[in-house]
Structures are given as C-alpha cells and as structure tokens.
Amino acid sequence: MTDGYQLPRYSLWQMVLYMLRLGALGFGGPVALVGYMHRDLVEDRKWITDSDYKEGLALAQMAPGPLAAQLGIYLGFVHYRVLGATLAGLAFVLPSFLMVVALGWAYARFGGLSWMQVVFYGVGAAVIGIIAMSAKKLTQKSIGKDKLLWAIYLLLLVVTVVTESEVGWLFLASGVVVWLLRAPPKWLARGGVHAAALIQAPMTGAWLGSMDTSLLTQIGLFFGKAGAFVFGSGLAIVPFLYGGVVQQHHWLNEKQFVDAVAVAMITPGPVVITVGFIGYLIAGLSGAAVAALATFIPCYLFTIIPAPYFKKYGKLPGVVAFVDGITAAAIGAITGSVIVLARRSIVDIPTAVIAVVVVALLWRFKKLQEPMVIVAAAVAGFILYPVMH
Template sequence: MKRENEEEVKGEEHGAKAVGLLELTLYFLRLGALGFGGPIALAGYMQRDLIPRGWITDREYQEGLAFSQMMPGPLAAQLAMWIGFIRHGVVGASLIGIVFILPTFLLVLLISYLYVAYRGISVVQALFYGIGPVVIAIVALSALRIAKKTVGRDWRLWLIFAVVALTTVVVRAEIALLFLAAGGIGVLIYHPPRYWRRGTTTPAVWGISGFLGIAGAPRLLELGAFFVKAGAFTFGSGLAIVPFLHQGVVLQHHWLNERQFLDAVAVGIITPGPVVITAAFVGYLVDGFVGAAVAAAAVFSPVYFFVLFIGRYIIRYRENAGLQGFIKGATSAASGAIAGASVILGQGSVIDVPTAIMCAASLLILWRFKVPEPLLIAVAAVAGIFLYRG
C-alpha cells in the first residue's frame, strides 16, 4: 500500500492524475479483449486514451514506449506493464499484465480446442489453405518495415540484415547467438572502442542467451524453458518470434509440423492483443490446457521481469551510444531472421497457382492500403473454402 501511494504521488508530481488500480485494470482488460491491429496500434490506443484522461503524462508515455522499443519482448504488453508499474508498482505491473493477456489467451484456448477437434475436416483445412499465403505476406512485410525503420540507409546494418536472412534460409533455422553478435557489431559501429573510456558504459543486461536450454528435461519444463528463451529474443516486433519458434518448435523439438506451425502464426495474428500469444496455441497442441498455460506464462515472463528490474536503468542510459548500437544491430538481425523465416514458411504454404496469387495480392494490398490484417485473413479464409481442392 505504501508503494502504491508513493507511485501515485510520483505521478501527480509529473502532472498526471491519480488513477485507481481498478480503473486502470478495467481499461487494460478491455484493450486486451478488443485491441486489434498489432503492437504499434495498441501502443497508439494507450497514447490516445490515457494521456487525455491524465492517467499518464506524455513524458511517461514516451519513456515507456522508448523502453519497450529498446528491450526484447512484445512491445504492447511491455508498455502496458510499464504503465501499471509506474502507477501502482509491482502489483500494478502484475495485475495489468494478466488482464491484458487474459482475453486473447482464452480466445486462443477456444480456437486451439476447435482446431484439434476438427482439423481433420476438409473445411478447416480449406480455411487454413487460404490463410497461409496471407500470413506469409504479413510476415515478409513486417520484416521489411522493421528493417526500414531501424536500418534506414546504413549499409552496414543492411549487411547484417542480409547475412542473417541468408543464414536463416540456408540452415533453415534461427541462430539466437547471431542476435547477440549483431548487437556487438552494432556497438562497435556506433560506439567504437576509442570512446569507451570517455563515456558511460552500457549496462550489462544482455546476457540472456543460452542458459535456458535444459537437456533431457520433462516436456512441460522443456516447453517453459524454451518459451522463456523465446520471449527474451523477440527483438523488433511480435512477429520477430516467428523464426525463433520455427527453429525450436518444428526443427529442434518436433512438437509441430510445418503446417501446424503456420496455422499457429495465423492464430496469433487474427486474435486481439500481442502476437506472441501464438505460444499458447503451440503449448495447447503440445500438452493441452496445461501446455498452453505454461507456454503463455513463460513467453511473457521476460517482459515482466524486464519491467520490474531493468526498465529504470534502460531509461537512464537510453542515450548511451553503445546501448543504441546494440539495439540497432540486434533489431537488424531480427528483421533479417523474419525475412528468412518468411521464405522457409512460404515453401510450405505457397504450393500452387491460387496460393501464389493470394500471397502476391496480399503483399500488394498490405503495401498500398491500410487494410486491417485480421480482415484480410478472414477474406482469404473464405477464398480458401472455394479454392481448396484437397
């Protein structure tokens, strides 16, 4: 209670009104249930709704957005937890994180149940026949947009993008250590060693790579460990998790086949809330409800702990050239991995002339027009019913 009061006083000192935990919780419950459009759209809804009400200040929002963009993990969930934390401490971050994720988690559980129960029926196969090419288009454009935003005109970052994309296609897997290597190259590019003694050093918060692999662990423990690691490497956007999941879920552990994995990505896109809720669908196919709960909790746990223990330091050092360089390098690598994954997934989804046409048309529509992705997927699903030949 004392901590909550301190946070509310802090908010008032910065020009924000005191907002009750219940009010804030109900807002994020509604946003989690109705918030379509991806992470940028969800972040935009928070800015549109919360600043005019005086629940957060523009400065607090900008700091939270900058933190969420710098750190790995789903941006919208991280920003929601950040807002809960600055207003109501650990309790606020915890409760808002839960209610923001809960609606889409329950929806994914329902979809997962129906998928498992009826996927042998031809109409379900036809639906995902049409959905697959659109998902490929969405993933490919996501990689390009992240790259254009982060890489800009820096040929060195485009080289990182190309190398990681090509590596992903050739080895048919994402190599997580490439993210760290790319981040290190980014540090050398934007903060070379000759400046290290003059400026502040970048906080050592990036050692999150390989310690979570648990050989021979029981399946649920192995599932949880994998998704914790996945949540810690989703640099760039929610879809950055796609190549990482493909590597672990399909190639390493063989929990899903290529078709099931692409369907899992589609479920993450068509549901409201964070795209990485794909983890719950994967978990359900692996081990039912318990698997879904373990996977969902695991994939969001890094975000939660980043908010509680690292957020304040990232904000403090966000202008540090070394930190900025690491983020640019790692995000360039992430967008390259997404591009490579779209090629791999496309080989299993774009399988004939109709799917090739649907993929090309989706690319053109998404590139030229602001069409909601779930709407385009719904249209493609209907088209799949008419075009599928079994």
C-alpha cells in the same frame, strides 16, 4: 508511476484495451504484430516514442522468448512500470489463449479439424502479404540509408533464410559491432553483469528436467525451458517444441503437432500460444494453463528485470549504438522469416495470387484493416481449395 521526463498521453486501461484488441484481432505472427504496435502506438496515437519502441524491440530480441509478447510487455512498462507490463502482457496473450483452448476442445471432441487445412490455404497466403508489408515499413523506418545498419540487416536476412532459424548470438554481436564503431565502450562494465546473470538464470530448468515428476510438472518444466531458451519470433520455438513434444516425450504424434502449428497460424495473437493447444491435448485445461504460464513467465521476467536499466541508460551514446545494431539485426531476421514462411504457405498459383493481391491492397489502402483481409482470404480458401485439390 510515469517516467518523469514525459507524462503519458493515455491511461493504463487504454493500453490494456489496445493489447486486448491486438491479441484478439492481430493476425500474422510476430513480424506483423511488432509492425502493428509501431503503426498504432508510435505513428498514429503517439503514445510511445520511437526511441522507446526501438529500445523495447532490441530488448525483446536480446532476451529469450516470443518477440511480440515481450515487446508488448515492454511497451506496457514504459509509462506504467511493472503493473503496466503485467496487465499489457496478460491482455495481449489472453484472447488467443482462450481461442486455442476452445479449438483444442473441438479438436479432441471431434477427432481433428479438417476444415483447418481449407482455412489455412487462403489465410496462410494472406498472412505472407501482411507480414511482408510490416517488414517493409519496419525496414524503411529503422534502417533508412545507414550503410552499416544495411550490412547487418542483409547479413541477418540471408542467415535466417539459409538456416531457417534465428541465430541468437548474431543479434548481440550486431549490437556490439555498431557500439564499438560508433561510441566509446564506457557502458560495458556497468551493464554486462545483469545480462550475464539473466543468461545463467534458466540453467536450473535443465537440471530440474531430469527429475521424476508428475505430468503437469513435466509439462511446466519443459515449456518453461522452451520459454527460457528460445530466441526471436514465436516461430523459432516450433523446432524446439517438436523435439520435446513429439520425439522426446511422445505426448503428440506428427499430425497432431502439425495441426497445433496450423492452429497458431490461423488464430490472432502471438504464434507461441500454440503451447496452449498442445498443453490441452496432453492434459486438458490444466495442461493448457500450465504450458502457457510456463512459456510466458520467463519472457515476462526477462523483460521487466532489465527494463529499468534500459530506461536509465538507454539515452547514452553507447547504448543507442548498441540498440541500433540489434534493431537492424532483428528487422533483418524478421524480413528473412517472411521468405521462410512464404515457402511453406505459397504452394501454388492461387496462393501466390492471394499474397500479391494482399500486398497490393495494403500498399494502396493504408487504412485497410487486416482482420477484413483475413476473412476475405478465408472465403477465397474455401472456394479455391476444393478446385485445386
């Protein structure tokens, strides 16, 4: 049940309880969540080694689907294999899923959630401060003083800011560049087949999408495609969802979709859980469940199927170099996404002040709990929003 080379310092249920807590209290989206996992599981508790964490982050960035959820699934796999991956993934997603379903019910029952704008005014700015600090820590820890990794990091940062999206092939290219420059290409023939097979697997979803089917089946096929084709952070799925939900299927109007994204931002856990809210508005509780399952099943499979190969070959010099390259690219894209999000959340002087104060507090007080920061920012939003509007 364990790796053989190292006995775990924790039980499976301790990991499940940690993931439940992170899913219930982890604000800030994928950038912050992957930072929390490193701080809590690698630095503080030492349950996971830094090399295992880097492998998980690289695999999560290589495969399609939401970044933080895949990393959580991989960290569950490290010592407790498929059972650990399954329970860690469910524990991570469940709290935020229940929250967005409750908000979906309230939204449908009371005709919108006007208070959301007020809350998001303060919380959105605080989240920028939180994820900026997470990006800083990840950069210091993983990039260090390595000039090649810094070049890749800066390239991905700039590309993410300019395009406002994450370019999937650049992550793979970054890994290949570091691998070719630092280690002889002995591993390519052994690992390439599995990656190619996984990339081709989702193609069936595109073919099935043209069939005439019931509403729940349409929801399952569409959100399954979203989970199978979208790379990077949960935020990367938003443009894809907009195209399908609003423009193609006309399930929601523009305002409902924007509110759905706001729900994802003000609730803890993975941003991609907005699919639960959208599914609820389309077809009630069954729509929420189908949308969430269809989105997360591909990312679950894309994590547990290649994970044993990562564990088996992960210590080879070529794989280490490849992982280093993808990790640098991932953290560059994560840092770029902080800037992209800041443009949307920092809209005036008070929001800029909130973001700066949060950075200063987290810099000064290392043990400050993020949920406390979020609550304080929400209160500030309630006070300042009426004054500014």
